[in-house]
Amino acid sequence: MKKLRSKVVKALKKEFTFECTISARMNQVILNVKNIDFEQHLGQLIQQTQLIIDKYFPQREDHLCLVIREIGGTNENKFKIWKPTY
Secondary structure, three states: OHHHHHHHHHHHHHHOOOOEEEEEEOOEEEEEEOOOOHHHHHHHHHHHHHHHHHHHOOOOOOOEEEEEEEOOOOOEEEEEEOOOOO
16 A cells, blocks of 8 residues: 555656645645645546546555645645545
């Protein structure tokens, strides 16, 4: 699981288009996003994260827990990307 999280962080850093810092801590991948309207862009953030993870890790064996936080604000969203069932 730890190895997968590290690889996910690398892939997100390479492809993510929003300005943010990405790290892995406590079994979670954390995206600290800045300079956005959090509520307006949350759907795009989640969708882009899902697409990148599915692109690089289509056959993953573990679920992934992710946290998107607004830097300098109070907004935060936690979600899980489930491993494929096929």
